[in-house]
Amino acid sequence: xxxxxxxxxxxxxxxxxxxxxxxxxxxxxxxxxxxxxxxxxxxxxxxxxxxxxxxxxxxxxxxxxxxxxxxxxxxxxxxxxxxxxxxxxxxxxxxxxxxxxxxxxxxxxxxxxxxxxxxxxxxxxxxxxxxxxxxxxxxxxxxxxxxxxxxxxxxxxxxxxxxxxxxxxxxxxxxxxxxxxxxxxxxxxxxxxxxxxxxxxxxxxxxxxxxxxxxxxxxxxxxxxxxxxxxxxxxxxxxxxxxxxxxxxxxxxxxxxxxxxxxxxxxxxxxxxxxxxxxxxxxxxxxxxxxxxxxxxxxxxxxxxxxxxxxxxxxxxxxxxxxxxxxxxxxxxxxxxxxxxxxxx
Amino acid sequence: xxxxxxxxxxxxxxxxxxxxxxxxxxxxxxxxxxxxxxxxxxxxxxxxxxxxxxxxxxxxxxxxxxxxxxxxxxxxxxxxxxxxxxxxxxxxxxxxxxxxxxxxxxxxxxxxxxxxxxxxxxxxxxxxxxxxxxxxxxxxxxxxxxxxxxxxxxxxxxxxxxxxxxxxxxxxxxxxxxxxxxxxxxxxxxxxxxxxxxxxxxxxxxxxxxxxxxxxxxxxxxxxxxxxxxxxxxxxxxxxxxxxxxxxxxxxxxxxxxxxxxxxxx
Amino acid sequence: xxxxxxxxxxxxxxxxxxxxxxxxxxxxxxxxxxxxxxxxxxxxxxxxxxxxxxxxxxxxxxxxxxxxxxxxxxxxxxxxxxxxxxxxxxxxxxxxxxxxxxxxxxxxxxxxxxxxxxxxxxxxxxxxxxxxxxxxxxxxxxxxxxxxxxxxxxxxxxxxxxxxxxxxxxxxxxxxxxxxxxxxxxxxxxxxxxxxxxxxxxxxxxxxxxxxxxxxxxxxxxxxxxxxxxxxxxxxxxxxxxxxxxxxxxxxxxxxxxxxxxxxxxxxxxxxxxxxxxxxxxxx
Numbered sequence: 001x002x003x004x005x006x007x008x009x010x011x012x013x014x015x016x017x018x019x020x021x022x023x024x025x026x027x028x029x030x031x032x033x034x035x036x037x038x039x040x041x042x043x044x045x046x047x048x049x050x051x052x053x054x055x056x057x058x059x060x061x062x063x064x065x066x067x068x069x070x071x072x073x074x075x076x077x078x079x080x081x082x083x084x085x086x087x088x089x090x091x092x093x094x095x096x097x098x099x100x101x102x103x104x105x106x107x108x109x110x111x112x113x114x115x116x117x118x119x120x121x122x123x124x125x126x127x128x129x130x131x132x133x134x135x136x137x138x139x140x141x142x143x144x145x146x147x148x149x150x151x152x153x154x155x156x157x158x159x160x161x162x163x164x165x166x167x168x169x170x171x172x173x174x175x176x177x178x179x180x181x182x183x184x185x186x187x188x189x190x191x192x193x194x195x196x197x198x199x200x201x202x203x204x205x206x207x208x209x210x211x212x213x214x215x216x217x218x219x220x221x222x223x224x225x226x227x228x229x230x231x232x233x234x235x236x237x238x239x240x241x242x243x244x245x246x247x248x249x250x251x252x253x254x255x256x257x258x259x260x261x262x263x264x265x266x267x268x269x270x271x272x273x274x275x276x277x278x279x280x281x282x283x284x285x286x287x288x289x290x291x292x293x294x295x296x297x298x299x300x301x302x303x304x305x306x307x308x309x310x311x312x313x314x315x316x317x318x319x320x321x322x323x324x325x326x327x328x329x330x331x332x333x334x335x336x337x338x339x340x341x342x343x344x345x
Numbered sequence: 346x347x348x349x350x351x352x353x354x355x356x357x358x359x360x361x362x363x364x365x366x367x368x369x370x371x372x373x374x375x376x377x378x379x380x381x382x383x384x385x386x387x388x389x390x391x392x393x394x395x396x397x398x399x400x401x402x403x404x405x406x407x408x409x410x411x412x413x414x415x416x417x418x419x420x421x422x423x424x425x426x427x428x429x430x431x432x433x434x435x436x437x438x439x440x441x442x443x444x445x446x447x448x449x450x451x452x453x454x455x456x457x458x459x460x461x462x463x464x465x466x467x468x469x470x471x472x473x474x475x476x477x478x479x480x481x482x483x484x485x486x487x488x489x490x491x492x493x494x495x496x497x498x499x500x501x502x503x504x505x506x507x508x509x510x511x512x513x514x515x516x517x518x519x520x521x522x523x524x525x526x527x528x529x530x531x532x533x534x535x536x537x538x539x540x541x542x543x544x545x546x547x548x549x550x551x552x553x554x555x556x557x558x559x560x561x562x563x564x565x566x567x568x569x570x571x572x573x574x575x576x577x578x579x580x581x582x583x584x585x586x587x588x589x590x591x592x593x594x595x596x597x598x599x600x601x602x603x604x605x606x607x608x609x610x611x
Numbered sequence: 612x613x614x615x616x617x618x619x620x621x622x623x624x625x626x627x628x629x630x631x632x633x634x635x636x637x638x639x640x641x642x643x644x645x646x647x648x649x650x651x652x653x654x655x656x657x658x659x660x661x662x663x664x665x666x667x668x669x670x671x672x673x674x675x676x677x678x679x680x681x682x683x684x685x686x687x688x689x690x691x692x693x694x695x696x697x698x699x700x701x702x703x704x705x706x707x708x709x710x711x712x713x714x715x716x717x718x719x720x721x722x723x724x725x726x727x728x729x730x731x732x733x734x735x736x737x738x739x740x741x742x743x744x745x746x747x748x749x750x751x752x753x754x755x756x757x758x759x760x761x762x763x764x765x766x767x768x769x770x771x772x773x774x775x776x777x778x779x780x781x782x783x784x785x786x787x788x789x790x791x792x793x794x795x796x797x798x799x800x801x802x803x804x805x806x807x808x809x810x811x812x813x814x815x816x817x818x819x820x821x822x823x824x825x826x827x828x829x830x831x832x833x834x835x836x837x838x839x840x841x842x843x844x845x846x847x848x849x850x851x852x853x854x855x856x857x858x859x860x861x862x863x864x865x866x867x868x869x870x871x872x873x874x875x876x877x878x879x880x881x882x883x884x885x886x887x888x889x890x891x892x893x894x895x
Contacts, residue, residue, distance in 0.1 A: 052505050072508040085506035089524040098520075099510035146510070156509075347805055351703055358700055358776075362722055364744070365733035365773070372742050380742045426629035434614045438626060444633040451878055452834030454851045455644075456637075458858055458871045462647045463640030465864075482636045543726035546836055546855065553859075560726040567732060567841070576736070579729045586721040594713045603716060603784055 002063050003027040004049065004154065004186060009058035011044050011210075018044045020210040022058070026203070029184045031177065033197035036207035037233070042190045043158055045207070049188065050156055051075050062153065075154070078147030082159040084139055086131045086146075092118075093127030096146045103150065117145040120179070137168050144176070148183070155180070155187040161196065173199040194234050198222070206230050222274075228343050231272035238278065238313050240271045242342070252335065253309040255288055259337035270343045277339035278315035280304060280331050287332030292325050306333055366583055373576035380571045391577040401574055404562035407473075408542055411558060415480030416488075416537035420530060422481060423488035428522070431496035442489070449486035456483050457550040464551055471555040479551045480541045487540065488533025491602060495529025532593045532602055539586045648868035658865050666869035682833060682849040689771045689832035690825045696772070697779040698821065702813060704780070705787045716784075723777035731841035734770040735761055738842070767843040771835050779828050786820040826885045830878050850874055 004026040011019040019041040026032050034042040047053040049060060051072035060068045067075060078099075087095050094101075096117055097110045105113075118124050121141035131139060140160065147155060160176075161169045177200040180187045191197055197204045198218045205215040206229075214226040225231035228239055242250045242260070244267050250260040252271070262269045281287050290308035297319075304315045304325055313333055325331055376386030395401045426441055448456045460479040464470045499522065507517045545560040553561055559582070563575050593599060617623050651661040669675060704715055736742050738760035748754040760766055794816060798808040814821070836851040848856070850870060858867035 050505075050509055052508070071513075072505075073511045073513050075509075076511070077509055079506065079509040081502045081506055083500055083502045085500065085502040087503060087506075087521060098507070098512075102507075102511040102516060102520075150511070354700065355703070358696070359718075361773070362718065362776070365730070365737045368737045368742060368744075369733045372736060380736065380739060422629045422632050425625035429617075429625045429629075432614065433617045433622065435617055441626070441630050441633055444637055445629070448637055450830070450882070452830070452836075452851055452874055454834065454836050454854045455871045455875055455878075456640075458854060458867060459637075459640035459644040461858060462643045462864060462868060463636075466643050478636055482632070485633070539724045543724050543729065545726050545728045550858065560728045563726075563732060564728045564837070567728070575732055579733060582729060583721055583725065586724045587717060590717045590720045590724075594717050599713050599716050600709070600784075600788070603781055 003030070004188075005059075005061040006045075006049075007059045007061070009045070009048060009060065010056045011041070011048060011053060012056045018210055019048070019055075022210075022212055024205065024212060024215060026186060026188065028063075028186055031180050031187045031200055031202045032189070032205060033201035033203070034188065034190045034205045034207060035194055035197045035233075036192065038192060040207040041210040042205075042207050046156055046158055046188060046190045049154070050077060050079050076150065076152055077154040077156060078150065078152035079155075080143045080147050080157040080160045082162060084143040084160075084163070086139060086143055088131060090131070091127065092123070092129050092131055092134070092142050095131060095142060096127075096149055098146065099149045113149060117149060121145045136164050137172065140164060140172060144179070148185075151183075151185075153186065155185045157187070157189045159190055159192070161191075162193075169193075169196070170199075176200060198234075204234075206233060208233070224341060225272060225343065228270050228272065231341065231343060236275050236314065236316075237272045238275065239343075240273065240311070240313070241268065242271045243268050253288055253311070257335050257337065257340075260335070260340055260342075261337075262342060272341045272343055273335060273339060275303065275314045275316035277336065278313060279334040279336070280306070280315050280317070280325065281334050283330045283332045287334040290331055290333050292327050292329050292331055295325065295327060304331075306331060308333055366580070369576045369579050373573055373580050375573055378573055380573075391573040392581070394574045395578055395581060398574065400557075401559075401562065401578070404557045404559045405578075407556055408558040408560070411473075411476055411480060411548065412538045412541035414477045415484065415541045416534050418477060418481035419485045419537045420488045420492075420534050422485050423492050423533060424526075424530065427489060427492035427496055428518075430493065431499075442493070445485050445489040448483045453483070453544075453546050457547040460547060461550040471552055473552060473556055476548050476552040476556075476558075479547050480544060481537075483544070483547050484537040484540055487536040488530070491529045491533035491536065492526065494602070495526050499525050528597050529602075532597050535589050535593050539589050542585070543582060644868045645872055647864055648872045650865045650868075652863050652865045666865045667873075669866060669869075670873065678848065678850060678853055681847070682851075685767070685771070685839070685847075685849060686829045686832040688768060689775055690828040692768070692772045693775045693779040693828050694783075694821060694825055697776060697783055698814075698817075699809065701780050701783040701787050702790075702809065705784065705790075706792070716781075719777035719780055722773075723781065725774075727774065727835065727837040730770060730774050731837050734766065734773065734838075735841055738766050761842050762844045762847070764843065764847055767839050767847050770838040770842045771832055774835065774838065775828050775831050778831050779824060782824050782827055783820065786817060790816065823885045826881050830881055833874070833878065 004024075006022055006024040009019055009022045010017065022041075022045060034045065036042045044053060048055050051067070051070060055068060058068070059066055062075075087098065090098065093111075093114045096114045100110045100113060114127055115124070118126055121144065123138060123141060123145075126134075126138070126142075131142065134142065140163075143160070147157075157176075161172050164172060173196055176189075180200075189196075189200065201218055203215055204218050204221050206213045206221065208229050214221060214230045216224075216226075221230060221234055225234060225237075231237045232239060240252055242252050242257075242262060244262045245251050245256060249256050249258075250262050250269075250271075251257065252260075260271075283289050288308050290306040290313065292304060293307050293312070294305040296303040296305075300318070301316050302319055304317070306313045306315060315333070371384045372380055373391055374387050374389065375384045375391075376388045395405060423445065426445060429435070430438060430442060456479075460475075460482075461470075464472075464475045464479075469475050503521055503525070504517055507521045512520060543560060544558075545564060548558045549561050549564075557565065559578055563578060566572055566575055590599075593602070617626075646660075647658065648666055649662050649664070650658040651663055651665070652658050670679075704712060737744055740757050740759040743757065743760065745754055745757040745760065749757050790813065794812050795805075795808045798812045799805070803811060833849070834851055835849065836855050839847045839849050840852050851874070854867050854870045854874065857863045857870065
């Protein structure tokens with residue numbers, strides 16, 4: 001099949017298992033973001049796809065060919081490094097032309113392609129500048145252009161935007177996504193920034209402890225997290241323990257929640273509910289009762305921290321929809337069954 | 346007040362470092378062949394003497410030839426070693442790093458005596474090329490330290506980036522590593538060259554009886570009395586060293602180069 | 612680039628030439644010297660293979676003990692003088708403008724690279740009766756007549772401090788560059804004068820560096836082989852001078868080699884001390 005396939009990929013460094021039995025299929029032309037905390041194995045996985053590290057076991061296939069043991073320089077890929085790895089002894093143009101020069105392309109052809117790429121990244125006439133004279137965003141674009149110079153089958157990026165400031169990073173995320181859609185190139189980005197993943201990806205792969213916890217579209221990951229790690233890692237959430245009361249209903253903090261059901265046979269389960277789905281009401285009226293402990297007014301949104309039976313629950317609302325609450329005031333916390341996600345183990 | 350003390354302190358140190366050289370510069374332009382300061386009359390003939398007097402000229406040629414070749418050999422030994430230590434994980438290979446630093450750290454008499462017994466036992470004692478090898482080993486520390494420092498300053502992701510773009514190991518070395526390490530090769534060569542030019546004891550113990558380098562020539566001349574050519578050669582050497590180190594500073598990062606050199610034990 | 616252990620012969624190939632050169636031309640000569648130190652001397656400058664301790668037994672004389680004692684004392688004196696002079700100098704230098712630093716570094720390197728022969732010649736000129744410093748003092752009316760200041764112990768010490776001073780600065784330079792400037796600034800805000808800040812903050816913070824530097828300059832000074840000969844009297848000769856003298860002028864290679872081995876042991880012992888001091892510095 002066309003695309004990238006990882007089969008039972010394992011990587012061990014001594015006794016430490018950095019990547020544990022990973023299976024993943026990336027169809028041709030998809031944009032994948034690998035997301036996870038530092039040390040989760042996402043960069044190691046990317047380096048194995050690039051051939052910079054060899055898997056301890058397992059196979060990597062690209063368009064049906066087994067490339068597990070193919071050396072990096074024969075894989076015809078494009079990669080952007082976290083440090084960008086622009087050659088300091090070469091100019092912008094020479095950096096972009098490097099993969100073409102290695103493949104002994106005609107000088108004329110090299111120049112034509114460099115001009116094409118420079119206009120694509122909105123830096124025309126920058127060819128003769130030294131890379132040290134570029135700004136952070138410009139260096140970023142040059143690294144991307146260089147990786148795309150040979151129109152690779154696979155475009156890999158390792159934390160590519162981490163060195164940029166917040167505003168520029170958001171702009172580059174949009175630019176990168178638009179570029180990928182225009183070129184239709186299979187792209188894998190490693191990041192620890194979930195906003196970045198949500199902005200760009202067709203598929204978000206959430207990793208932890210060397211394993212893939214969930215691979216799905218951004219909205220699916222957000223709305224239907226597979227487990228409590230994913231729910232907690234992606235966005236903010238409230239994780240609440242629920243118990244079955246024997247009559248098929250679920251109770252939370254000893255109070256029954258109408259319409260909420262646990263999986264058949266389960267006595268206990270964790271429920272995830274996003275703060276924007278938590279509604280504050282007047283005390284009583286079928287809601288959990290709690291006390292406001294802190295109010296964080298962020299202007300655009302307001303976060304209310306409520307103590308319910310010793311556990312903290314966060315509710316987010318817009319200023320207009322927000323009921324007037326003050327610290328120390330008793331409130332009701334309404335949980336609507338259809339926004340509660342019952343998590344697997 | 347503080348600034349005044351600092352400037353005075355620096356002035357005293359500068360004077361201490363410069364004074365012997367000022368006096369030597371003074372006597373080097375004396376008209377007559379006497380040791381006198383302040384100079385009596387003015388003449389640059391003692392500088393001409395270095396190039397016109399066949400004995401001094403031969404010594405100069407011998408010294409420069411020795412320094413050119415031994416510095417090149419020192420770099421040839423240091424470059425693959427430093428590259429290997431940077432590229433590979435091989436803790437046992439650090440023993441060669443230690444061997445490379447040892448000759449320069451130990452008192453020079455020891456290296457010199459080792460070389461003397463070795464060349465005498467091997468039967469090559471007195472041959473000019475033995476001095477080239479001896480100096481290369483003695484000064485291999487300098488390019489080794491500058492190159493090790495140079496390699497650590499190369500971002501390893503540059504090598505990986507080149508590989509992802511299709512370059513094999515040999516191409517990476519030629520197109521990425523070599524251009525980036527070149528300034529350190531040049532400064533390592535320059536350090537070894539200048540020190541070899543000035544070195545006395547190792548040269549003396551290996552080839553002292555068959556050929557004269559400039560330091561040997563000065564020392565031999567010193568034992569038989571004084572000639573102003575010694576002074577002019579001294580000034581020539583100081584000027585050469587200053588020009589070469591000045592060039593290294595002009596085209597390289599001297600504080601950075603010394604920042605690691607000294608911390609490695611020099 | 613992940614560093615990997617070498618696997619194939621090709622991976623090891625770059626090591627062949629350097630390893631071979633260093634082994635053949637450093638390890639073997641070193642071994643030869645140790646072997647010769649046990650050989651028997653023959654009249655006329657040759658020696659025959661043997662295994663005798665005679666050369667080492669000669670150390671047990673009062674004369675040799677005196678030379679060793681003087682060598683160590685002289686090297687300690689040079690090391691102390693150099694560090695005392697160089698520490699404040701280097702500290703102030705690292706706080707100066709970059710261009711000034713570079714200028715000084717070029718000058719220091721130029722002096723450091725000077726041959727001992729040249730340094731000896733320059734100082735013997737400066738200390739001579741006819742062209743020396745005393746002529747200037749006479750001209751200024753401070754002294755009544757010019758006189759020679761060499762040979763003397765003071766001349767030997769001055770020459771060796773001159774030789775070792777640039778080395779000391781260059782050894783101290785990296786540690787002082789890395790010293791956090793806010794340390795002294797903090798001391799200043801707490802009410803210490805610049806001088807007091809230097810002695811109560813900089814010096815204690817650099818205690819291990821100073822120890823290591825003292826030892827390194829000490830070793831450097833132990834290696835001085837010509838200055839004591841050119842600027843001093845025979846009683847000012849050091850172990851290095853004696854080795855040179857025995858090897859070249861007395862043609863007693865076995866005894867010279869035995870002394871050299873002894874000098875290596877002293878030096879290695881001190882290098883080990885430096886390493887230990889450095890380790891403790893890192894731990895602190």
